[in-house]
Amino acid sequence: MGQGTICAAGWQSNPPNPPLLKGGKGGIIDFYWEIDMSDTILDVINLKKYFYHSAGLFSFLKKEKSIIPAVDDVSFYLKEKEILGLVGESGCGKTTVGKLILRLIEPTDGRIIFNGMDMQNLQKSELRKVRSQMQMIFQDLDAALNPRMKVKDILKEAITVYEDLDYYQVNKRIAELMNQVNLKKSKLGNYPDELSGGEKRRVGIARVLAVKPKLIIADEPTSALDVSIQAQVINLLRDLQEKLGLSYLFISHDLRLVELISNKVAVMYMGRIVEMGLSDRIAHKPMHPYTNILWSSLTEGGDKVISPGLSWQVFDFERPVTGCRFHPRCEVFKSRGNPKECIDLQNEPKLTQIGASHYVACHFPLL
Template sequence: MSQKAKSVDSPLLTAENIKKHFPVETGIISRFLGDEEFVRAVDGVDIELREGETVGVVGESGCGKTTLGRTVARLYEPSDGSIHFDDQEITDVSGDRLKKLRKNIQVIFQDPMSSLNPRKTVGEIVAKPLEIHDLASGDEKRERVIELFEEVGLQESHLDRYPHEFSGGQRQRVGIARALAVEPKLIIADEPVSALDVSVQAQIINLMKRLQAEYGISYLFIAHDLSVVKHISDRVAVMYLGKIAEKGSTEEIFENPQHPYTRALMNSIPRVDKKRSRRDILLEGTPPSPSNPPEGCPFHSRCPEFIGDECVDREPELEQVSGDSGSEDSSHVVACHWQEKSVEERQEQDPFNRERRSRAASREIPAGSREITHCTADITRWKSSSMFGLRDPSCSAFFSHRETTTRSCSGSTQTTFEPLPMAAKLLSGALGQRARSSLSHQRYP
């Protein structure tokens, strides 16, 4: 293979206003009257990719990630828009030009078992692209396949085995070897590690990064695992309902997410760092149908930070994030009406702040402070009860029940009796010795 190419100013891949609409099967009368329905899988996406760069595409299942990848690879015919690859337009190429394009753009599919012919040995599968593009034959072809196997961590003894004789990680390595066989400039990686164990995921990701560093390959990396995307990507594009909701550098997206949908995705990443607090953002409902998308902002029906009529009446355009550090050509853009608001307006209308103020006002207690005057319970001592979800820092144990009297600043009192779920009671009995405890006059923030 050739050495890593020198990076240039012009992008390797540029896709502008890409759309891919699939027709929905309807009755004869509907087709005769012209009332055809379409699934808008990709609906006006702009994306670019430079040599040796990795762009991650993330979003929920059904948002159009895979369709976008297959469309820019010309496995699907685009319904609208233009695609340029290596300074050449490839939107309508066919025949020999399309065959030549296939050599430069390869795909690693999500499910290696369904993408490998079960009737062929893996040696024959990896050698097939070499035959199609007349790159090698005879002994030279076999030597090339052996070299590819060694590159991806397989052995020569694996050549004559069939796909079902390998583990999931090994099958994915075969898929990577097949994609590398023709020395492509761009690889569309369609969730290449989603079906693998965590340890195997790390091996495949590290393999892809090593091959990229060695050969200068560009990746369009499609995934829903944000931790993996953060590890491998230089830039990230967040998709929702066939559109780009936000895109920018990996650091900008993960450290300063601006779109409510992006923040909800970030909130879903499991964390073990207790010191780092986060807001719980839970998305309710399911995404609307791509065959009948809502008017205005496509996310407004599920948005936890819904503003009002402007979200319903007008679709937001991608705009540069205000206050970005760096040069004027910052690539961090977001499609959200919040971007049109000032910092003060955003803080005032932020639903999280509104809810906190409302909760404090209803209790007649300053936000973030209250006083426990009496709390008696039959408990089981446990030093790290907070790790099991107890929110009350004054009661660092598991309770069979809790009687609490709360006194506000105005002098009013309220007594509540809160039984714990049976699962907590059983867990309490299994963790330690039982004791009596009386907690009184403890104040906490």
């Protein structure tokens, strides 16, 4: 079950768009050669989102507008029944990518192709239908569930929003959903504040499943949970993926979980993907210095030598960096004696293929 699509007839039978190639982006072209588009469910091409500072009353006096490039030229694709993990520190633009894909916010530039449809060209009524196939699990548990609705009403609303079902069908579907996410039926009469964190999260997942989506964007689904409950939720998400054949875009700041759950991993830094590849490769052989730092910050056991490269510094969008975005924190940059390439304004590293489906944006990748 779960494969049944609710969208209008004919949408699925359309041939998917041919691969979109843009000139001038050497790395990107390489990147698209090998894609078999036949079962690509989501294709994100050169996506950009710039936020502008609200500069205040006298902003017209200022010549320069301060821009925050939250998402800056991000491209990736996601195949059916595949999990792509998006990892990075807070503020690097992970969540913005998720929201852009659902078109909850409008992108500045770039294209999002979902199931062969260009999300940018859709009318409002069409978008509504498409959204039934792509759903988002939101980060904040308490803000995502309406505190005045019982669990049963929350699920009922989600079930009946796209489908016209009678009372018995709705109840049957609710029971089915509760079963899928391992929730007891006795919780149906509870309000969200009477549930524990793990239960709230499972209600959130059940609500997402209610519309039978194909793609789920899971935005930090475990960030507010205890480790023991976190493991439960991760196992549940994996089971559901296998059972229902879902695709996930799994957004998290915890590289451990991302590696564990995903087939592919993309590491974001300051609005840009710096490394992308199969999760096995990223786990065993990280090539970008930043990925290496993320790995080394994971602790295991009591005695661990913390790498000296790990610094307090967090990136700052407002302070523009020339050249490679990562060079102020980069160990390789320091150890190589501040090479010119890294601080050259014109020569920002592009995502280039370095091994079998492994892409790195770095002048001096770790080998």
